[in-house]
Amino acid sequence: MNVAIIGASGYTGLELIKLLLTHPKFNITYIANSTGEENVQDLHPCLKDVVNIDVSKANAKEVAKVADLAFLALPHKTSMFFAKELLELDVKVVDLSADYRLELDTYEEHYCPHEDKAHIKDSVYGLPEYYSEEIKNSKLVANPGCYPTATLLALLPFVDFIQEGSQIFIDAKSGVSGAGKKLSEVAHFVNLNENSHAYNPFKHRHMPEIQEKIKLVKNKEFQINFVPHLLPVTRGMLVSVYATLKDEIDVEKILEDTYVNNEFVRVRKTPVDLKMVAGTNFCDIFVARNGKALFINSSIDNLLRGASSQAVVNANIMCGFEENEGIPKIAYVP
Amino acid sequence: MNVAIIGASGYTGLELIKLLLTHPKFNITYIANSTGEENVQDLHPCLKDVVNIDVSKANAKEVAKVADLAFLALPHKTSMFFAKELLELDVKVVDLSADYRLELDTYEEHYCPHEDKAHIKDSVYGLPEYYSEEIKNSKLVANPGCYPTATLLALLPFVDFIQEGSQIFIDAKSGVSGAGKKLSEVAHFVNLNENSHAYNPFKHRHMPEIQEKIKLVKNKEFQINFVPHLLPVTRGMLVSVYATLKDEIDVEKILEDTYVNNEFVRVRKTPVDLKMVAGTNFCDIFVARNGKALFINSSIDNLLRGASSQAVVNANIMCGFEENEGIPKIAYVP
Amino acid sequence: MNVAIIGASGYTGLELIKLLLTHPKFNITYIANSTGEENVQDLHPCLKDVVNIDVSKANAKEVAKVADLAFLALPHKTSMFFAKELLELDVKVVDLSADYRLELDTYEEHYCPHEDKAHIKDSVYGLPEYYSEEIKNSKLVANPGCYPTATLLALLPFVDFIQEGSQIFIDAKSGVSGAGKKLSEVAHFVNLNENSHAYNPFKHRHMPEIQEKIKLVKNKEFQINFVPHLLPVTRGMLVSVYATLKDEIDVEKILEDTYVNNEFVRVRKTPVDLKMVAGTNFCDIFVARNGKALFINSSIDNLLRGASSQAVVNANIMCGFEENEGIPKIAYVP
Amino acid sequence: MNVAIIGASGYTGLELIKLLLTHPKFNITYIANSTGEENVQDLHPCLKDVVNIDVSKANAKEVAKVADLAFLALPHKTSMFFAKELLELDVKVVDLSADYRLELDTYEEHYCPHEDKAHIKDSVYGLPEYYSEEIKNSKLVANPGCYPTATLLALLPFVDFIQEGSQIFIDAKSGVSGAGKKLSEVAHFVNLNENSHAYNPFKHRHMPEIQEKIKLVKNKEFQINFVPHLLPVTRGMLVSVYATLKDEIDVEKILEDTYVNNEFVRVRKTPVDLKMVAGTNFCDIFVARNGKALFINSSIDNLLRGASSQAVVNANIMCGFEENEGIPKIAYVP
Known part of the structure; x- marks a missing residue:
């Protein structure tokens, strides 16, 4: 074609x-x-x-x-x-x-x-x-946007189990290729090398994209609090989702079951990283629970899967x- | 002396x-x-x-x-x-x-x-x-430990205003000098370069240190959920604290007032970064609010202030x- | 097969x-x-x-x-x-x-x-x-070794034109994946990050490999002076060969003519870099002349072409x- | 004052x-x-x-x-x-x-x-x-310029011992802060990260500065062949000088004797690196010989000593x- x-x-x-x-x-x-x-x-x-x-x-x-x-x-x-x-x-x-x-x-x-x-x-x-x-x-x-891709794949399996009215926090970290080829202060080598920082906290335009899709897919309304960061790397994206569960459920099983038939999502037993997915279409996801506190951790290549x-x-x-x-x-x- | x-x-x-x-x-x-x-x-x-x-x-x-x-x-x-x-x-x-x-x-x-x-x-x-x-x-x-230093300086001013029973999440990112001079897999250049990942989520020994000090200083008990990450940089530490407030208060003022007389804490109007504090004893802190959702963002040199x-x-x-x-x-x- | x-x-x-x-x-x-x-x-x-x-x-x-x-x-x-x-x-x-x-x-x-x-x-x-x-x-x-691959592809086309008895200098720079997966002081992130240095000057075992192959392919004997360096990157290799020509010849033409039929050697009009060849089998080569002084500049992916x-x-x-x-x-x- | x-x-x-x-x-x-x-x-x-x-x-x-x-x-x-x-x-x-x-x-x-x-x-x-x-x-x-500082401190002690009419080659590597604060293609993070390359070979304006000062200080004329490179680091400069000696002399002693009374030049027994001098006014120098082939290796902080x-x-x-x-x-x- x-x-x-x-x-x-x-x-x-x-x-x-x-x-x-x-x-x-x-x-x-x-x-x-x-x-x-x-x-x-x-x-x-x-x-x-x-x-x-x-x-x-x-x-x-x-x-x-x-x-x-x-x-x-x-x-x-x-x-x-x-x-x-x-x-x-x-x-x-x-x-x-x-x-x-x-x-x-x-x-x-x-x-x-x-x-x-x-x-x-x-x-x-x-x-x-x-x-x-x-x-x-x-x-x-x-x-989809790069941040929403990594965030939604991590968060959607758990939306039904999150306490209603509780806050969902997303701490997302991206390689700077996401900022594009155009010269910019944030992408100036001296500024980013040996550095890292948040930008546009609670104001990035991927925040409404995430919020809307959760509502459309799961018919649930949550306040999504999205804080993107830049990492001193060229490519890769790491997303940490923090939320409060209703109950102390088996989160590993939920994740495994959700993606058992999806060849481009890999459920990991240890925290995910950028290198495992760099150059591929994979989204790797890891999940952990501390009582009712939930941590979902996903990574993608921002230019490929993203x-x-x-x-x-x-x-x-x-x-x-x-x-x-x-x-x-x-x-x-x- | x-x-x-x-x-x-x-x-x-x-x-x-x-x-x-x-x-x-x-x-x-x-x-x-x-x-x-x-x-x-x-x-x-x-x-x-x-x-x-x-x-x-x-x-x-x-x-x-x-x-x-x-x-x-x-x-x-x-x-x-x-x-x-x-x-x-x-x-x-x-x-x-x-x-x-x-x-x-x-x-x-x-x-x-x-x-x-x-x-x-x-x-x-x-x-x-x-x-x-x-x-x-x-x-x-x-x-104090490096993570508790950056976390407590960020979090303590707000403890009295956080919703009781709500979860506090700490997404902390450290340069790898914090892992020490001894050779290790995580500090092998090929493993960390162009990479980043969480480690010991909810299991790092700085978690009880943070939790205990909050109780001792503020007489409040909260579940602290601490997730440290490694950044591909030598030195520096960036902490993002996420919490839920009781009310939609003026968080900038609280932060300013708390540290007005402390010469080694600088309150910033924009998200903090690693380079501003590298090589110094400063702790830079920034705060933002989205409704009742709170984001407090601090940075230190992990080997100096930390x-x-x-x-x-x-x-x-x-x-x-x-x-x-x-x-x-x-x-x-x- | x-x-x-x-x-x-x-x-x-x-x-x-x-x-x-x-x-x-x-x-x-x-x-x-x-x-x-x-x-x-x-x-x-x-x-x-x-x-x-x-x-x-x-x-x-x-x-x-x-x-x-x-x-x-x-x-x-x-x-x-x-x-x-x-x-x-x-x-x-x-x-x-x-x-x-x-x-x-x-x-x-x-x-x-x-x-x-x-x-x-x-x-x-x-x-x-x-x-x-x-x-x-x-x-x-x-x-072949990684350094000899990049060096020989750069140097062999010019061996017949180099002044007899003159010194040939090779300043080679490698990403640290060449040092292998085993933990080592040189590959400790803190040691290499924001750093670069020569190692084993005139003593690396790829030096006799280069010298011997020049003799075998071109039947010429030269003293090869090889100084490898480490770069703070994972992969890639950049070689600069410095030599003294007999005459002020057209070096671009010699290079073009040598590799016109070799699909994995690309002759460049500007200095080569690591990223153009990363992830591929290409060897990129550039050449420049200053009177009788010759600079040949090649790059490869040390783990692939190397x-x-x-x-x-x-x-x-x-x-x-x-x-x-x-x-x-x-x-x-x- | x-x-x-x-x-x-x-x-x-x-x-x-x-x-x-x-x-x-x-x-x-x-x-x-x-x-x-x-x-x-x-x-x-x-x-x-x-x-x-x-x-x-x-x-x-x-x-x-x-x-x-x-x-x-x-x-x-x-x-x-x-x-x-x-x-x-x-x-x-x-x-x-x-x-x-x-x-x-x-x-x-x-x-x-x-x-x-x-x-x-x-x-x-x-x-x-x-x-x-x-x-x-x-x-x-x-x-002085940054490259001439590091090069002249390395080369001047040996000028009297270099074969007349032979070529002197300088392979210099600089951190990108030398390119300044202005946004530029070479300093765009994605372009330099995981990369390194020569630029302006034989055409950099520090080449005539080096050549002129050798003549003025030592009253000797040599063709200086200068090839600068960029390293994916913020600060630091590493210079490798390659030359041909008249005789197989004791190069370590010459270097030691030259700088015995200069507190900001340190003679090293092993190849120099960027980190030892970063943040200081030191110039570290190492020298090695292979028969009549000479390698002099200096490093400075490009923004400080440079x-x-x-x-x-x-x-x-x-x-x-x-x-x-x-x-x-x-x-x-x-």
Whole structure:
């Protein structure tokens, strides 16, 4: 199946290119960014002598001529304009931006006015462990944010057992590739090296995404208190969820039972780390209990499971392929 | 005043040597480790051409001949034997181990049988912001653990405002120098670099230390749920405390008011980080609230405020010097 | 074709497992280390839910029953005993140790007495760009050291143009995974983080390996002055060769012409770095000239091109497969 | 003595502030950058509660009213305008830029037209081990570049013994703080972390500085071939000099004898590293020989000995103080 990548310049765009180059079923026919006029080898010098495709200036009509499905790795707001046009041209879309992840009201409260109200209500939230049936029949999948992916996979199995009215705290730590390729103070080497800090406590836009999905999946309302941190590493994400249980239940069993049939979630007997999942689509999860106090601990590769490889899993499901086609389970990271 | 350092081989021993070398009132007359027979320049090559003192095999009677106060940077259990002998010889002691930090019962439950019951009940917990009066009159100060230092300074101002019966969660992150100089799997470069993970969740021995001190200082009982993590950095410690308030109070004001007269606690308007305090005795603290959900965020240099510089502050107070004599507030870390 | 991996516990053993798991022609039938009695998932937890093979206690006769070719990722001296026995049982061998890399005399001068004199003289040095014909017909390939791989690929094209009698200097920098999985002072996080230093200047055993191969390939004798350094990174190797040319020649052209037909050497127009080649079998090379002063600059992934992926390339050639079968050119490292 | 710091915003400006705050003889009366209008605590939040000085918009006449000596931590070209005006107002100057380091011709060839030809010929090159007499009597000291400091201290003792006409190669490695506080591609965390690479091979402007000073100090002409590299660390600089000796001489003795009376050069018996000198003004040097091949290996803290602490040493000498007044020999870096 022929696919396009729109937004090829950033980190998630590069990961998409790499994943799709070795994918047994997808064939890249179109790569675009906002300027065009380069070969992909010049855009990403690590691809020298590996692939030889020109980078176009993004144009939906051109996409529709050569591809059946498009991955959008664009900033929010930019993405909805392309998605809208592509969908009208009958091209399937996996959108890696925030534009179709939320209910319309939540989106407009936390982002900006939405310009594609026609499609947002039909979009499916692309967390395969919870939405695979809906993804199968969808033409528009909204790929989840990195923090919500790791948090929801950890938290959803336990939502029914958490004390009503109690606070849920999420202490999340991310590698700095999540902040993107654009130069920024937080990503200046001298600032982050030998350092770590929280940012936007209780104010990150992934907080309403997590809260909304808990309500939609479990029909429960909780106050989610989300505090993201930066780690002095390139990639990886570690999430610690803290909550109060109703009863002193067998939390290991609940976790095991929830994911027994999900090949990309691995339940661990010891705290998870970044390296076990780096370069793969796995989400590793560990759980521990201290009386009624609950600690759920998950880790993902923020650029893969938190973005590009989850996007390809979604595309696999949308196209009727096996979920794991071309999805990395091992990486060359010692 | 003449002082001795016993346990000079490790990271905290080295920091003590450096602090005391430039201290205006203390004069190092004795340095010891478990083997002796070296010059301190050979033990710590960074001190070449800086100081020229022989390292002795630790012997309390020799200490008593040349020093009025001794810093013990020894493993727990070893430390109590030296402390006991030194106190009987009328040498003041600042003990950096865990041996005198806890009530006898708590100690024996979490560590081992205590061999110096005579002195443990007179020891003072050396957290200067809360125990300075007691430290002034003490001959034996138990220097707090690094995690309890950062946690208690963050949490104590708010204990009276936290909902009774609610869970307090502490997500603490430490640089790996806290794991010591001894080779270990967790401190192997390949294992920690580009990585981060929790360890001993709910089982670290600093958990009862925190819980006990909250009870002693504030006369409140809370379940403290402590989850330490390792960061891929050498030094620094970042603590995130999560709790549930009774009411939606002005948390910034409470924090400001608590520490207005403490020169080594800085209240920050933005989340704290490791670099601001690296190489100093400062504890930086930030607080934020989301409804009744509370986030208190503190950072210290784990080897200085979390060990050696706090020990020297305690010695300053014990000897009637100014608290800040010879204590670093700036460091050559950009 | 069925293959065995002997020495599965270390970093190069793990890389071999990962490479061979996804290889289209090789099938792992046997994995061994010195103890046996585990599943490979327990030995390398990153492989959980990926592969399910028992780890045996290494035994050559068992290998011969189930495999046609064996990769030995063993310490030198241990390796020759296994290689000898395997070759006598008609199993092809790719040896990743130093045991068959050198002429007998050179080996015994720098390592130890050799216990398999029968085979050492028939072994082929597995640097595919220079020995592919010999590899094709060999039953025993000695996989080059990591430093010699990066150095020889950089230096060999220029040997004929270097002033006779002049000194050749090699300033090589390696990630610390090259020092292995065993705990060591140099690989202690606190020692290496924010640090870098030379080690064994002029005394590393890769120095005679480089010197000997220059003589064998180019029939020229030069004094090679090799100074390795450690970098505070996990993987990667950067080599800077400094030499004095006879004449002010076109060095870019020489480099381009040499490797025009070698798909795993990429000639770069700008200085090379570690990230471009991390996770791949590429060797990137850049060259610059200042009058007669020559700077050749190469980089490889020390565990892949410097060990395991080069070993699989050698096995491909020995078995008549395409050189690039199952060899990574892209990696999930941003 | 009252001093001013002009150019307080960058890394070397911050180091100057920290050094001068604790200096027993110098008193900061004026701090300026290009904008003014802030307190120094806002400019450098690590100084919160440590110092309370307003930052002015740089103005030479204001400096002359309140200070006898000024440190200029400004970009080249900007610096010469301030220096000229300050000197005419009879303020002594230590200039950390390149503006007065070179002979006029060399400067204009490698930088730009010089606007203060009156003073450049009287400036003294502030490498204290070689120019202390001239510094004593100077009103204008040009503080050396970081690479030239580490290289010249390593190389000068051996210049008389190097084969005439042979090439001298310098493989230098720097922490990225040397690239400054301004955001840049090379200093983006994702680009440098787990990476290392050469830059500007044979083209860095410190190359003519090194070459010129060798000629001026030793009256010898050599082709200096300088290749700088970036290391994934914040601070530190490691220099490896490679040269060819005339004879197989006792290089350790030459090095020892050269620096026997210099307290800020330490001769080491093993290869030097970054951590031993981090946070101090030391330059550590090691030397090794392989026949006639010479390896000299030096390390400094690039921001201190390579900039700010060397500037304060120069000011000490200019003002008749002890060279080591207020100069750090130990740092809180484990």
